[in-house]
Amino acid sequence: MKPSNYNIFVHYEPDKIYIGYNCVSGGLYVFNEAQFKQVDEILSGNGGTSRETEPVKEKLVKGRFLIDDNLDEIKMLKLRNYSSRFNSNGIGMVISPTLACNFSCPYCYVDREKISMNPETMTALKKFFSKRIKKTGNALVTWTGGEPLLVLESIEDMNTYFFNETLEKNLKFDCSMVTNGYLLSPVIVERLKQCGIKKLQITLDGSREYHNKSRFTPGGGKTYDIIMENLAYASNSGIKITLRSNVDKNNVEGIYKLIDDLCERGISKDNLFFAPCMVTDVEESKSNCRKNCFTNKEFASIEPQILFYSIKKGFKMYTDRLSTYHTYCGANTLPLVVIDPYANVLKCWCNLGRAENNKIGYIDQEGELCITNHGNLCNWMAWNPFEIAECLTCNVLPICMGGCMYHNLMGETDEIDAGCSHRKHNLEEMLKLVFLSMTRDCSQLNETSISDFTKINRFTNPN
Numbered sequence: 001m002k003p004s005n006y007n008i009f010v011h012y013e014p015d016k017i018y019i020g021y022n023c024v025s026g027g028l029y030v031f032n033e034a035q036f037k038q039v040d041e042i043l044s045g046n047g048g049t050s051r052e053t054e055p056v057k058e059k060l061v062k063g064r065f066l067i068d069d070n071l072d073e074i075k076m077l078k079l080r081n082y083s084s085r086f087n088s089n090g091i092g093m094v095i096s097p098t099l100a101c102n103f104s105c106p107y108c109y110v111d112r113e114k115i116s117m118n119p120e121t122m123t124a125l126k127k128f129f130s131k132r133i134k135k136t137g138n139a140l141v142t143w144t145g146g147e148p149l150l151v152l153e154s155i156e157d158m159n160t161y162f163f164n165e166t167l168e169k170n171l172k173f174d175c176s177m178v179t180n181g182y183l184l185s186p187v188i189v190e191r192l193k194q195c196g197i198k199k200l201q202i203t204l205d206g207s208r209e210y211h212n213k214s215r216f217t218p219g220g221g222k223t224y225d226i227i228m229e230n231l232a233y234a235s236n237s238g239i240k241i242t243l244r245s246n247v248d249k250n251n252v253e254g255i256y257k258l259i260d261d262l263c264e265r266g267i268s269k270d271n272l273f274f275a276p277c278m279v280t281d282v283e284e285s286k287s288n289c290r291k292n293c294f295t296n297k298e299f300a301s302i303e304p305q306i307l308f309y310s311i312k313k314g315f316k317m318y319t320d321r322l323s324t325y326h327t328y329c330g331a332n333t334l335p336l337v338v339i340d341p342y343a344n345v346l347k348c349w350c351n352l353g354r355a356e357n358n359k360i361g362y363i364d365q366e367g368e369l370c371i372t373n374h375g376n377l378c379n380w381m382a383w384n385p386f387e388i389a390e391c392l393t394c395n396v397l398p399i400c401m402g403g404c405m406y407h408n409l410m411g412e413t414d415e416i417d418a419g420c421s422h423r424k425h426n427l428e429e430m431l432k433l434v435f436l437s438m439t440r441d442c443s444q445l446n447e448t449s450i451s452d453f454t455k456i457n458r459f460t461n462p463n
Helices: 033-044 054-062 073-085 119-136 148-168 186-194 208-214 224-235 252-264 296-312 374-382 405-409 423-439
Strands: 007-012 017-022 028-032 091-095 139-143 173-178 199-203 240-247 272-278 336-339 344-346 361-363 369-371
Touching: 007 033, 007 423, 017 033, 017 423, 028 033, 028 423, 033 054, 091 119, 119 139, 119 148, 119 361, 139 148, 148 173, 148 186, 186 224, 199 224, 208 224, 208 252, 224 240, 224 252, 240 252, 240 296, 252 272, 252 296, 272 296, 296 423
Parallel strands: 091 139, 091 336, 139 173, 173 199, 199 240, 240 272
Antiparallel strands: 007 017, 017 028, 336 344, 344 361, 361 369
């Protein structure tokens, strides 16, 4: 047997342990110093197997740290990637029932058209769903916009239909919504739950001061406190919420104040996950926003620090932080379609509002997918990370799979390096952070210094 090319081992000095992680399997083990010496001997081939080393070797084999001599891992990743992308099982629908929005965020990439989905298009989508679900099985639906809560009645109508269709056939149905949270009153929360939507993504960009400068109404109205009040109720209602915070060079320090405010307001942490994200979806014309974006390497240095601070405050670590991927996202998979209010079909929601040049087709009145632009479809489906030399030699390929296809295909991998995963710059720090979150409670973490697991730089919160 031979060692995998995707093994990562990190020494966490305060506990005198080594954290082992395999990027292909997601296998994660913690070894004490004596065990790690055995690991080193086994993987280097310098030590034979004995009764003493057999338990360690079993872990290495199970976690795929140790693999068969004849296994080509690149070929295995290709097989896994192709099987995921071209598998017809399941259906994924990202639906934008309106491009209208009650916000005017300067970095938003969606054109603010006031169009909303009409009843004929809604009926067509129901037919499309019914036909696909008979052939493919399980379904995943994500509601987005514009601001989807502006057309809640339409969403209730369609989502209830989708839910009943899968319930009748005993199929799995998973649905969620991306909302700015401004309209998320207690009444709306209960209506969402009633129609089967129990997962939300909401964005808050740092403290009140910074958020109100970046996420405001068209008339310049402030939104922070209203969203916070809505979040307090929703988080205690049983809905699972991923709180996204777009981080740039202007608001990074305000992220820590945001975390403090979330704690002070008594917002439930049981159903709330904190996920800081770079601002990268910025058009070239919005250069004032673009120049404030972090590079991947810069963001990689501050992400663990923000998450460490949030975990110290009792928030859960977002479960997607260290996932392994068969493909980076659904954009170049056959099952996923992004549908705008006109029933245009896209492959990426970053193209919402720009269907004229980017659509692959549309859903007709009989619920059939009509392909009208085979060139766009082929561009998405033929994109292949295994044709990129840098990817083939990167040790985080299995948890990146080439990165964001939108930025790669649109040729936007410029100064913000948006196409590549920032995880290659902070994987070791993130592994230490996962270990701390699994083995410490909040009070214990208060005694842990951030310098124990990550480097300090000029973006670090002094506290």
